[in-house]
Amino acid sequence: MKTATLNTDATALSENGIEFPSKVMLDLHNLKKVYPTPKGDYVVLEDLNLQILKEEFVTIIGHSGCGKTTMLSMIAGLNPISGGNIAVLGNPVKGPGPDRGVIFQAPSLMPWMTALENVMLGVNQVFPHASKKERKDIAKYYLHKVGLDGSFDKKAIALSQGMQQRVGIARAFAIKPKVLLLDEPFGMLDSLTRGELQDILIEIWNKEKITAVMITHDVDEAIFLADRVVMMTSGPRAKIGDILNIDFERPRTRKSVLEHDDYYKYRKHLIDFLEH
Amino acid sequence: MKQSITLNKITQLMGFGFLKPITALFTGKPQKEDVVNFLKKIVVPILSILLFLGVWQGGSTALFNKEANYKIEKALADQGQAAADEMRACIASGEISCQPNTLPSPSQVWASFKTLLEDHKIISADKLAFKEKTAAMNEKRIAAGKEPITYTGRPSFVDQIFTSLKTVFAGFLLALLIAVPIGVVIGLSTTLRSSFNWLIQIFKPVSPVVWLLLVFMIVKTLTKDSNSDSAFIISFISVGLCSMWATLVNTAMGVSSVDKDYINVAKVLKLGPMQKVFKVILPSSLPLIFTGLRITLSVAWMVLIAIELLAQSPGLGSFVWEEFQNGAIDSNSKIIVAMFVIGIIGFLLDRIMLTIQNMVSFNKNEGV
Numbered sequence: 001m002k003t004a005t006l007n008t009d010a011t012a013l014s015e016n017g018i019e020f021p022s023k024v025m026l027d028l029h030n031l032k033k034v035y036p037t038p039k040g041d042y043v044v045l046e047d048l049n050l051q052i053l054k055e056e057f058v059t060i061i062g063h064s065g066c067g068k069t070t071m072l073s074m075i076a077g078l079n080p081i082s083g084g085n086i087a088v089l090g091n092p093v094k095g096p097g098p099d100r101g102v103i104f105q106a107p108s109l110m111p112w113m114t115a116l117e118n119v120m121l122g123v124n125q126v127f128p129h130a131s132k133k134e135r136k137d138i139a140k141y142y143l144h145k146v147g148l149d150g151s152f153d154k155k156a157i158a159l160s161q162g163m164q165q166r167v168g169i170a171r172a173f174a175i176k177p178k179v180l181l182l183d184e185p186f187g188m189l190d191s192l193t194r195g196e197l198q199d200i201l202i203e204i205w206n207k208e209k210i211t212a213v214m215i216t217h218d219v220d221e222a223i224f225l226a227d228r229v230v231m232m233t234s235g236p237r238a239k240i241g242d243i244l245n246i247d248f249e250r251p252r253t254r255k256s257v258l259e260h261d262d263y264y265k266y267r268k269h270l271i272d273f274l275e276h
Numbered sequence: 277m278k279q280s281i282t283l284n285k286i287t288q289l290m291g292f293g294f295l296k297p298i299t300a301l302f303t304g305k306p307q308k309e310d311v312v313n314f315l316k317k318i319v320v321p322i323l324s325i326l327l328f329l330g331v332w333q334g335g336s337t338a339l340f341n342k343e344a345n346y347k348i349e350k351a352l353a354d355q356g357q358a359a360a361d362e363m364r365a366c367i368a369s370g371e372i373s374c375q376p377n378t379l380p381s382p383s384q385v386w387a388s389f390k391t392l393l394e395d396h397k398i399i400s401a402d403k404l405a406f407k408e409k410t411a412a413m414n415e416k417r418i419a420a421g422k423e424p425i426t427y428t429g430r431p432s433f434v435d436q437i438f439t440s441l442k443t444v445f446a447g448f449l450l451a452l453l454i455a456v457p458i459g460v461v462i463g464l465s466t467t468l469r470s471s472f473n474w475l476i477q478i479f480k481p482v483s484p485v486v487w488l489l490l491v492f493m494i495v496k497t498l499t500k501d502s503n504s505d506s507a508f509i510i511s512f513i514s515v516g517l518c519s520m521w522a523t524l525v526n527t528a529m530g531v532s533s534v535d536k537d538y539i540n541v542a543k544v545l546k547l548g549p550m551q552k553v554f555k556v557i558l559p560s561s562l563p564l565i566f567t568g569l570r571i572t573l574s575v576a577w578m579v580l581i582a583i584e585l586l587a588q589s590p591g592l593g594s595f596v597w598e599e600f601q602n603g604a605i606d607s608n609s610k611i612i613v614a615m616f617v618i619g620i621i622g623f624l625l626d627r628i629m630l631t632i633q634n635m636v637s638f639n640k641n642e643g644v
Contacts (some may be wrong), residue, residue: 078540108537112559112638121555142565157638159494175545 002177023210024040025089026052026075026179032083033070044070046237048084052179055209059222061270062232066131068215071232072183075213076102088178098126101177101210103185107164109156115167116152119143124173128275140147142170145204166200173204180205182214195254198224206251219270229266231273242273304359315616329382336381343376372605380609383419385616396432403427431590433610437617440591443508444573444625447515451572455520456565459527460553463561467526480521484579488514488586507589519576528570530561559638565634573629577622592618 013226031048044067052058060068064246073079077085077096084210086093086100101122109118111191119139127135145153146166165185172180185201188193190248202225205212216222222229246266248257279535344367352360357637366374382390414424462468491514499506534557542556558565584593596614599607 076540076544077542096540098544100544102540102544104537105541106537108535110538110541110543110556110559112562121541121547122545125547125551155638195459 005120013227014142017205022090023053024051025054025056026050026213027086027087027090028071028075029087030084031071031074031081031086033067033074034082043237044235046239048239050240052213054211054225057205057212057214057225058228058230059214059216059226060230060232061216061219061222062238063234063273063274064217066232066235067238068232069183071179072102072213072215075179076100076181078102083242091261098122098175101172101180102173103165103168103172103180103182105184105187107156107161107168107169108160109164109167111155114153114155115143115148115159115163115170116140118156118167119171119174122171126175137169142174142204143167145173146170146200158170162189165189165197169197169201169204173208176208177210180210180212182212184217187217194218194221199254201225202252209255219267219274222270223263223266224252224254229270231270244269291514302528305315332382338377339378340376340381343378347374347376347469357450375605377605377608379605380612381604384606384609385612388606391606391614392433392610392613396434399429399432399435399559402429417540430516431606433595433613434593436590436595437621439589439594440580441621443513443584443589443591446508446512446578447519447576447580448573450513450516451523452569454516455523455568455572456527459524459565459568460531460558462524463528463531464553464557466532469532476521476524480525482518484518484582485586488583491517492587507587511580511583511587511589511591514587515576517581518579518583519572523568524569526564526571529559530568531557533564534560563633566637568631570626570629570633573625574622577618577625581618599620 027047028050031050032043033045034043036042048071050229060071070079072121074081075093076095077100081093109115109264110121113121116136116139119142120135123135123139127138130138140152143149146169148163148166148170151159151163156167159167168185186197189197198221214225216225223246229244229246230240230243232238233242244266247262248260292411322582347367348360348363351363363374367376406429410425417424462472488510491510495506495510495513499509538556538560547555579590581593582590583589585597588594592614596611599610599614
């Protein structure tokens, strides 16, 4: 496994007060997740090792129920770790926090708030010392970036699913996280809307270069967005099965990706993995 | 056209969506479907009201005849043919002293309603006159440090309604102030929820009468050396205690069943506990809290009558009881008037709650 060579004792380095020199942003080391059941422990993940570099976009693909979402929610700190460890810039993850922004599968907006208030909820939390106007400007900037200029004051419940997920994207970027975690954010959308949102996502990401980890079921989405596609084996005891580097230049356009000679090679690689 | 849109919005918000056909018929050019809607939603209900009145009229006539025949036969058996004929003539003439005492007909109830309103006018005029008469004297009394003289005459039916409303609002407010905070606290913690569950489950089904007696035991002692209106205190506290359970249970349920996604968002954003409660948990449980409050208000209004009756506190309940004890010729129809007034006020209170609920919470309810 090619990632194994990157494995350094990151935690120890940072704890000794030495500036962490590695380019690794997110380090999953021997990660394990066990759910106790009446019939004994059910091991979802075991010996899962993965390093994700700064400014890298990684997509994770695998069969339903293999533990992708479990892994992501463990990185987010929403799900306790059973064994091994997760570190962000060398600091072990102890719980959820705004350094790891999450875009959930369902938009998860507060339906009683307007689009702006939903984004402000996070911004207020992360920039408590900024003036009210500055915070509002940040929120408005990101809502503008996702193409919601006219909808600042619309109640979230009045927005379409696609628009709600745009607010979700704005909310996640507006808190300027170190890592962005995306749990199949476009899974519930129709394919046209999905394409639009992929373009919006990648456009903002090109500008902000926030390390991103995204779960998807869609092979084309995985290739279009990612620097590396991580394939997970089927559970139980899921781990990293294979990693595919996508060497397309950035910024990419959908057209250039689809016309690239390597595209179908990558696609075949992923589909072969998923079918075995 | 703009006017009709706002009109529709208001009726929608109040759960009076069924009035839409009327506003549609009068505020714009009526379409064919508006007419059909009008027939379906307005004409049919009116027909059902007429049917109801017909059944009532028929039923009360049958009961009246039965009671009359019984009276005549009794006179025949006790005093012979002449007395029976006299009784028959007396009943037919509408003489008050020999009318059969039974279910009043709609027209009698309507007449009593008008009588009650007349009575209210007379009493309020009387009150006003009394006030004017005593104004100068009261000023002197206040200046001398004495209690002013107040009107102590019989309250009118309308006064009774307002007394009842005052009691029910005081009780409702008490229920709200007790049940919502406790519900939120219990909803937030599973430990508290399981440790207080027995208390809720046991006290929820307790009858209003028992609550009244319990409150009576406590308030009687507490107000021993004060001259406060203990009948009012007892009845509003009992109303509050009887009716608060729906709000308590609904609030606890609403708070404990907040969508996990919202909680996750709050966790990721690291909202503080206060912010979590006020920005996420409370708004998202508002619909359930309001459902509870609506049940609470309707229960409060329902038990109020029984409680007023027992606590001897003035209001519609004691009005009904006094009329029943009174046994005058129009007592029965006055009781039926009170019944309708109670029903209509209960319905209006529910609509008011629904309107407030629709204004403050994010999902809109049609009136049911």
